């Protein structure tokens with residue numbers, strides 16, 4: 001079996017995760033486990049495996065030393081198919097050096113690359129210098145229980161990882177305006193996701209005799225107040241560091257602007273806020289009102305109005321600060337606030353020896369890229385591992401264009417054969433250097 005054929009075999013299994021346990025496709029996940037065993041026989045012979053939750057897998061590769069164990073993560077599940085695909089999403093078509101399919105980037109690519117690197121090292125008789133754990137969740141896309149259960153399992157065994165590496169950043173092309181070089185971004189923290197429900201109750205009644213400032217009007221007022229008063233902004237260290245490292249590679253006059261900005265956090269923050277919603281999200285906790293409900297009928301005054309608020313909390317802020325801000329800005333005791341989902345931002349992982357190992361491996365395999373820490377905007381399973389490790393990094397060693405990054409969770413997800421093979425080599429070097 002070639003590495004590409006093994007990868008294709010995994011891509012062809014539609015391991016789509018769902019929030020509805022009834023609709024869970026157990027057969028697909030069972031087939032994935034079976035195919036993994038067939039494609040990576042040495043891995044299954046030499047590593048011990050623990051099943052975690054319904055279909056999560058935790059492999060243990062005993063190293064020469066147990067002092068500084070390392071966890072490499074990925075996930076088995078994929079999001080459902082959406083949109084029109086050039087090639088069928090579960091056929092794993094390879095054409096002109098490109099592998100097409102759901103999960104090529106998120107996240108079977110890194111899962112298969114990790115397994116291939118381990119398989120190849122085992123074939124060469126390699127024993128890692130440190131214990132290596134492979135943690136493959138089965139419900140990352142639906143924020144499921146496999147990752148927290150893997151954390152519990154490691155805790156039960158007394159494993160305190162030296163570092164944990166999950167998906168997240170990439171060797172991103174066209175990532176930075178004015179910077180031609182790709183930037184290899186390594187996530188050192190991720191935003192916390194907290195959701196609130198705002199609610200106003202009233203008397204309802206006939207729409208022909210409305211009272212002023214009823215539930216819908218109060219909810220609307222609360223929303224516009226929130227919209228007008230974002231939380232204070234301050235670019236966190238990882239964002240400043242990203243700009244500091246990228247600035248020298250920007251074209252003039254962008255280079256001068258960026259170089260000036262990184263000397264002052266306040267100036268950088270202001271520039272990010274002016275540059276649009278995406279850069280602004282790198283500098284502050286964001287608050288978005290997403291869902292709304294009022295009366296079910298056109299001629300009925302709402303007896304209750306609700307609004308859903310999705311908050312992405314930046315490292316440096318806390319959930320309680322964000323909720324206090326919402327309460328203060330709305331400034332209306334009639335609007336009740338209920339926490340639906342609670343999530344703090346992940347603490348920042350240090351830029352020390354472990355980060356340097358990941359960065360040096362990246363610089364060796366992608367010498368044309370600028371390597372930097374950054375704040376990840378999306379949520380990953382990695383956040384659960386901050387409970388047992390101070391060093392949790394988010395990086396997928398694949399080169400990705402902007403179009404490829406945008407294909408994640410939509411249609412035409414794909415990776416080049418070359419990028420996939422380079423990813424295998426990257427994981428191999430990382431393990432060899434432990």
Ligand SMILES: [Zn+2]
Pocket residue numbers: 075106107140167
């Ligand atoms: Zn993913």
